[in-house]
Amino acid sequence: MDSTNWMDRRFETGARYLARLTSRRSFLTRLGTLLVGAASIPLLPMSRAAAQAADAGFREPDIDGDAGDPMNCNYWRYCSIDGFMSPCCGGSASSCPPGTEMSAVTWIGTCQNPADGNDYLISYNDCCGKSPCGQCFCNNNEDDMPVYVTGRSNNINWCLAHSTTAYHSTVALVLGRADG
Amino acid sequence: MVRIALALLTFAFGLAAAGAGSAASPRFNYILHCQGCHLADGGATPGKIPPLIGTGRFLAVEGGREFLVRVPGVSLSIVPDDELAELINWMLFRFSADDVPADFEPYTAEEVGRYRQEPLVEVETVRVGLIGPYDETPE
Numbered sequence: 001m002d003s004t005n006w007m008d009r010r011f012e013t014g015a016r017y018l019a020r021l022t023s024r025r026s027f028l029t030r031l032g033t034l035l036v037g038a039a040s041i042p043l044l045p046m047s048r049a050a051a052q053a054a055d056a057g058f059r060e061p062d063i064d065g066d067a068g069d070p071m072n073c074n075y076w077r078y079c080s081i082d083g084f085m086s087p088c089c090g091g092s093a094s095s096c097p098p099g100t101e102m103s104a105v106t107w108i109g110t111c112q113n114p115a116d117g118n119d120y121l122i123s124y125n126d127c128c129g130k131s132p133c134g135q136c137f138c139n140n141n142e143d144d145m146p147v148y149v150t151g152r153s154n155n156i157n158w159c160l161a162h163s164t165t166a167y168h169s170t171v172a173l174v175l176g177r178a179d180g
Numbered sequence: 181m182v183r184i185a186l187a188l189l190t191f192a193f194g195l196a197a198a199g200a201g202s203a204a205s206p207r208f209n210y211i212l213h214c215q216g217c218h219l220a221d222g223g224a225t226p227g228k229i230p231p232l233i234g235t236g237r238f239l240a241v242e243g244g245r246e247f248l249v250r251v252p253g254v255s256l257s258i259v260p261d262d263e264l265a266e267l268i269n270w271m272l273f274r275f276s277a278d279d280v281p282a283d284f285e286p287y288t289a290e291e292v293g294r295y296r297q298e299p300l301v302e303v304e305t306v307r308v309g310l311i312g313p314y315d316e317t318p319e
Contacts, residue, residue, distance in 0.1 A: 105225055108216045121211050149258060151216055161217070161228045175211060 065115025073138035079111035080142045082154035083170035088136035096127035100168045105161035110178045119178035128159035133169040206270030222275035236279025249295035262289035
């Protein structure tokens with residue numbers, strides 16, 4: 001019986017303590033916030049194309065000495081970029097800014113990494129779905145071909161095959177060693 | 181190195197110097213010249229870019245062997261004949277191995293060089309005539 005009294009005392013103390021600190025209204029407010037918040041998570045914008053890319057298991061290979069400033073037009077990966085550099089627009093050299101989607105269809109070239117002297121295959125995917133970023137325009141044209149060799153030209157809006165064709169900015173993904 | 185090699189290959193192609201030793205692997209050529217549109221898995225972009233998956237089916241019909249070389253992406257590419265032959269053979273087994281007939285003879289540089297002289301314009305019409313419409317949903 002002692003133990004019941006002990007438990008009773010503990011619960012009574014706890015309940016009174018809780019009652020002092022909180023009100024029924026605050027409980028309802030928090031419960032409401034939780035319910036509405038949880039229900040609205042699926043409504044938040046997200047990049048489904050990026051999600052698909054992640055599903056496909058794309059991951060940049062580890063590169064020794066990926067040196068340089070991704071916000072500088074001379075960054076080695078940009079040897080054949082033509083567009084606004086994604087890191088200046090809220091993204092990174094390998095990810096698109098929030099609110100845009102990475103085009104799957106793209107143009108691919110090669111660049112030499114000065115840190116290790118190797119050539120790498122670089123995929124210049126465009127970020128689509130918003131008006132042009134307008135920051136850090138960069139136009140380098142190593143191995144770029146005229147637009148009539150469409151598949152080998154960086155002058156194309158590569159959002160053309162995306163669900164939304166508005167061009168915003170460009171990333172430079174390292175696909176792997178060019179001699180691998 | 182590769183950039184220099186590519187420049188040399190382009191030059192060699194300009195001279196129509198077929199039969200030169202292959203410098204670039206089919207995998208490399210695929211990524212550089214095809215993957216941008218046909219994606220890493222050869223899947224379709226519905227309504228815009230046809231799939232490479234299933235292309236082996238063309239080999240089973242009359243005219244299909246020529247078709248696979250005469251489509252614009254292949255015939256008008258800047259890949260020289262010998263590497264192009266190697267690349268097509270590689271793609272067929274990479275993306276459509278189950279469809280390649282058992283008696284398939286690999287493409288040769290000479291054969292590819294011949295077919296690509298006549299690039300297709302009405303691709304869709306010819307394709308439908310060969311294997312019919314296909315399901316464009318990605319596999």
